Amino acid sequence: MMRLVVALLVLALGVLVVVSMEAPEWILAAAGSDWFPAELGLGAERVDGLFDHTNLFAAGLLGLTFVGLAWAVWRGAGRRAGEGSERSGSRRLEVLWTVVPAGIVVHLTLAQIQARDAIAADARGGEGAGAPLAIEVEGVQFDWRFTYAGADGAFGTLDDVTSVVDMPVPVGRPVELRMRSVDVIHSFFVPELRMKRDVVPGTVTPLAFTIDAQDHAAAGSPETLELRCAELCGWGHYAMVGRLLPMEQHAFDDWQARAGAAGFEAEAMADDVEDEG
Amino acid sequence: MGLLPSTRALAAAGLASAVSCGFVPDRPTFSSEVSADTRAALAEADVSASDVAAARIGGALELYFGSPSAPGYHLTDAWIEDERDPGDAWWELSDEAADAVRDGNERRFAAQIRAVRAAIEAGAAALPDLPRPLRGGEAQARFEAAFAPLVAGEVELGGLHPDSPTAADASEDDPSFTWGDEALRFWESYYPTLEESAELFRTRCLFCHGPLGAGDGPTGRTLDPRPRDLRDGIFKWTEVDANRRPTRDGLVRLLQRGVRGTAMPAFRRLSRGELEGLVDWIRYLAVRGETEQLSTYFACEEGDVRPASVERAYGTVWGRWDEAEDHWLAVPAGPSPAEVTAEVVARGAELFRGSLANCASCHGTNGEGDGEAIWEEGEEGERRRRLDRWGQPSHPRNLTAGVFRGGGRPVDLYRRIKSGIGGTIMPAADASLTDDDIWALVHFVLSLSRTGGEPGR
Numbered sequence: 001m002m003r004l005v006v007a008l009l010v011l012a013l014g015v016l017v018v019v020s021m022e023a024p025e026w027i028l029a030a031a032g033s034d035w036f037p038a039e040l041g042l043g044a045e046r047v048d049g050l051f052d053h054t055n056l057f058a059a060g061l062l063g064l065t066f067v068g069l070a071w072a073v074w075r076g077a078g079r080r081a082g083e084g085s086e087r088s089g090s091r092r093l094e095v096l097w098t099v100v101p102a103g104i105v106v107h108l109t110l111a112q113i114q115a116r117d118a119i120a121a122d123a124r125g126g127e128g129a130g131a132p133l134a135i136e137v138e139g140v141q142f143d144w145r146f147t148y149a150g151a152d153g154a155f156g157t158l159d160d161v162t163s164v165v166d167m168p169v170p171v172g173r174p175v176e177l178r179m180r181s182v183d184v185i186h187s188f189f190v191p192e193l194r195m196k197r198d199v200v201p202g203t204v205t206p207l208a209f210t211i212d213a214q215d216h217a218a219a220g221s222p223e224t225l226e227l228r229c230a231e232l233c234g235w236g237h238y239a240m241v242g243r244l245l246p247m248e249q250h251a252f253d254d255w256q257a258r259a260g261a262a263g264f265e266a267e268a269m270a271d272d273v274e275d276e277g
Numbered sequence: 278m279g280l281l282p283s284t285r286a287l288a289a290a291g292l293a294s295a296v297s298c299g300f301v302p303d304r305p306t307f308s309s310e311v312s313a314d315t316r317a318a319l320a321e322a323d324v325s326a327s328d329v330a331a332a333r334i335g336g337a338l339e340l341y342f343g344s345p346s347a348p349g350y351h352l353t354d355a356w357i358e359d360e361r362d363p364g365d366a367w368w369e370l371s372d373e374a375a376d377a378v379r380d381g382n383e384r385r386f387a388a389q390i391r392a393v394r395a396a397i398e399a400g401a402a403a404l405p406d407l408p409r410p411l412r413g414g415e416a417q418a419r420f421e422a423a424f425a426p427l428v429a430g431e432v433e434l435g436g437l438h439p440d441s442p443t444a445a446d447a448s449e450d451d452p453s454f455t456w457g458d459e460a461l462r463f464w465e466s467y468y469p470t471l472e473e474s475a476e477l478f479r480t481r482c483l484f485c486h487g488p489l490g491a492g493d494g495p496t497g498r499t500l501d502p503r504p505r506d507l508r509d510g511i512f513k514w515t516e517v518d519a520n521r522r523p524t525r526d527g528l529v530r531l532l533q534r535g536v537r538g539t540a541m542p543a544f545r546r547l548s549r550g551e552l553e554g555l556v557d558w559i560r561y562l563a564v565r566g567e568t569e570q571l572s573t574y575f576a577c578e579e580g581d582v583r584p585a586s587v588e589r590a591y592g593t594v595w596g597r598w599d600e601a602e603d604h605w606l607a608v609p610a611g612p613s614p615a616e617v618t619a620e621v622v623a624r625g626a627e628l629f630r631g632s633l634a635n636c637a638s639c640h641g642t643n644g645e646g647d648g649e650a651i652w653e654e655g656e657e658g659e660r661r662r663r664l665d666r667w668g669q670p671s672h673p674r675n676l677t678a679g680v681f682r683g684g685g686r687p688v689d690l691y692r693r694i695k696s697g698i699g700g701t702i703m704p705a706a707d708a709s710l711t712d713d714d715i716w717a718l719v720h721f722v723l724s725l726s727r728t729g730g731e732p733g734r
């Protein structure tokens with residue numbers, strides 16, 4: 001009797017754990033809200049899909065384990081207290097618990113490889129996407145700094161445009177980052193894009209993404225997305241937050257032209273302002 | 278059951294190890310004590326009873342500036358006549374800056390503004406809560422005082438505000454407004470008081486710049502370059518002639534972009550209102566520090582602390598800050614990117630190495646920061662780097678690295694070269710250099726780090 005109660009408790013615990021792995025997403029989805037931030041990057045849904053898929057396997061496997069555990073508690077032990085039943089050399093069982101997990105691991109690996117390639121292709125905008133916009137990203141304790149090539153499309157020329165914290169990007173156009181770190185390892189992370197990549201000193205790390213115009217509009221055209229550093233990089237890590245500013249291509253062109261020209265323009269005191277005073 | 282004591286023991290052990298590693302930062306204190314520099318100067322000079330003199334200067338500072346935890350300015354007669362209070366700088370903002378503050382508020386307090394609108398529409402009496410960083414502080418008290426009858430339920434959001442003209446008196450210029458309008462106005466034209474800005478400084482800047490802005494915060498001590506001593510009123514990366522006081526807008530832009538290549542971060546994510554408030558606080562620390570320095574100087578000259586001299590110091594220092602805009606450095610039109618030819622760069626190189634501009638003497642022939650003019654003979658005859666105003670050894674920039682602290686755009690470099698860099702050994706350009714000469718220097722400097730489209734740096 002006691003054993004049955006414990007076994008049922010174990011089973012209940014298993015149900016609780018498994019449900020807690022899957023339920024929040026269903027409940028929130030039923031309530032019309034999202035478990036994850038909006039998927040704004042091309043290929044973002046593949047990341048979520050992979051997550052759900054892996055999670056499902058993990059939950060299933062965990063559930064089975066709990067069932068086995070409960071069964072072992074209830075029936076597995078000997079009839080009298082302190083007396084265990086013994087099994088050894090069951091080839092069938094050995095094969096089963098080697099092949100099934102191995103199959104799952106191989107399956108998940110293949111799914112990930114496939115997703116990774118698909119995400120990389122999506123992130124470049126897929127076929128027929130325009131020329132990507134290259135941006136140099138510099139992570140430095142504790143700021144994000146950006147360099148744009150300007151109208152001539154070449155870096156290291158006079159019309160380069162620099163920006164700190166704010167990173168304007170055109171919606172719907174593939175963006176290609178070349179990321180460097182000045183000091184320690186940082187990590188470029190924009191949750192809505194489902195993109196996260198370490199920025200390692202001494203090397204240039206590429207990262208491509210495209211903001212999906214339709215998804216962006218569907219999410220209410222957010223004007224800023226947070227860009228966080230996802231690698232503990234020192235005492236100011238918490239404050240190393242930039243802002244991705246999605247905008248229409250023409251607004252981006254305007255911004256780039258204005259910011260570039262501002263560096264060359266004469267700056268004089270406006271006379272009329274003084275006169276009015 | 279044994280859990281609690283053992284956790285406690287663990288925590289205690291953790292604490293003990295932290296203590297033994299020496300990782301417990303000092304607790305900076307807010308006080309209106311005079312600085313060690315002032316004490317030393319008074320003790321050295323011919324001032325009778327220097328301890329008493331120091332205490333009197335401290336007392337005078339408290340009179341003129343309150344204490345840093347209850348800050349404010351002593352209002353001079355002229356200000357009272359003009360109805361000016363620099364402690365409430367909202368009225369000093371340019372129209373553009375005021376608009377930018379309102380824009381920033383609309384975003385920062387979007388939730389509050391929306392809630393007030395909804396409450397007005399629903400005829401509800403409740404007011405929205407303050408956003409979290411403001412809750413419980415000075416702003417909360419201000420808010421509650423302004424809307425006490427509303428909070429007590431004595432009036433309605435739609436009711437006429439007591440300051441409003443009545444329906445009969447209202448005109449187009451002076452329309453009537455309700456409690457709801459007043460609540461909206463509170464959020465839309467919100468401007469931090471000195472006290473609130475001090476609090477923001479405490480959370481964002483103090484650990485580097487120190488409680489009184491002396492550049493001696495717990496983190497600041499290990500940095501190179503050291504955080505600025507804000508009590509000096511001398512800044513490096515300004516838009517004014519070197520060693521003049523910076524303009525408000527210049528300081529806002531500085532805070533927004535940070536100082537590249539140093540630990541000074543960019544505070545672009547703060548709202549314009551918060552930034553203007555920080556500028557108010559920088560000015561408070563500077564005016565206070567400068568008044569202390571100048572009063573001490575007068576006291577040393579006069580052998581005593583005289584109230585009239587402290588007042589003179591206060592007036593002189595305010596004069597410096599009030600004329601900041603007059604020393605704003607306009608930048609004349611320079612060559613566009615297409616006009617920057619090899620000749621322009623070659624002319625710049627010639628000037629850079631020539632004896633008139635003489636940049637190479639510090640920055641080295643190739644701009645690598647290895648010139649000879651930065652060395653001097655120390656007290657014991659040793660060769661040492663010349664020191665800047667804050668006692669730090671000078672390191673002329675390696676211009677081939679392409680990292681410019683005051684901004685890397687041509688206009689930024691124009692200002693740097695034209696006016697020199699405040700507080701450092703880098704002098705203003707020789708007055709006989711023409712605008713074109715300066716632009717040529719700018720473009721030579723930029724060419725040193727430009728890769729011309731080649732990848733990599």
Ligand SMILES: [Cu+2]
Binds near residue numbers: 139
């Ligand atoms: Cu980081």
